[in-house]
Amino acid sequence: TVHDNPDPSAVTIGSSYLRYWLPLFLLSTLPVAAAFARIRNASLVAGLLAAYVFLSATTVFLSPQEGFLAMRASILKGEFEAREIIARTEDDAVIVTDRADKALFPRRRVIVPLRRDATFDVLGQISGRVPLYYFGITFPEVDLEFLNGEKLAPAGLIAEPMITLDEQTLYRLKE
Numbered sequence: 001t002v003h004d005n006p007d008p009s010a011v012t013i014g015s016s017y018l019r020y021w022l023p024l025f026l027l028s029t030l031p032v033a034a035a036f037a038r039i040r041n042a043s044l045v046a047g048l049l050a051a052y053v054f055l056s057a058t059t060v061f062l063s064p065q066e067g068f069l070a071m072r073a074s075i076l077k078g079e080f081e082a083r084e085i086i087a088r089t090e091d092d093a094v095i096v097t098d099r100a101d102k103a104l105f106p107r108r109r110v111i112v113p114l115r116r117d118a119t120f121d122v123l124g125q126i127s128g129r130v131p132l133y134y135f136g137i138t139f140p141e142v143d144l145e146f147l148n149g150e151k152l153a154p155a156g157l158i159a160e161p162m163i164t165l166d167e168q169t170l171y172r173l174k175e
Helices: 016-038 042-062 068-088 117-126 141-155
Strands: 094-097 109-111 132-137 158-165 168-174
Touching: 016 042, 042 068, 068 132, 068 158, 068 168, 094 117, 109 117, 117 141, 141 158
Parallel strands: 094 109, 094 132
Antiparallel strands: 132 168, 158 168
């Protein structure tokens, strides 16, 4: 079983495995066209085609997860977040992130992901040389205490929140 989406019950236009159905979709156009040709009622054919066009357009443009409008909003949000982060960080900063690497690089150097021991090792090696930040999902207080006390402490670092953007926060990793 393959699930691209965190919701395994969601089948959306962005599900990668739908591309394997494309040959079937293409081959089905001939029988569908033949079926339409056999229908003698022109208004029925027009109604069916209009319904098909409406449903297709609704799926492509208005699908709440991966429709064009949702994707546009997501891209604009990512661009806004990237501008906010770039404005608040130094040119030589290194930003650890889990998902925003494509939005921040090459304007800032990035390390991915935070939740890897190798990342914490690198942070210890470069702390004091460059400004360090983390941008990702906002930590609940208990998780922030664990991060500071268990993961960052060996590197002599502590994460302090700077700015929250929706469900994500930019943290300064300070010595």
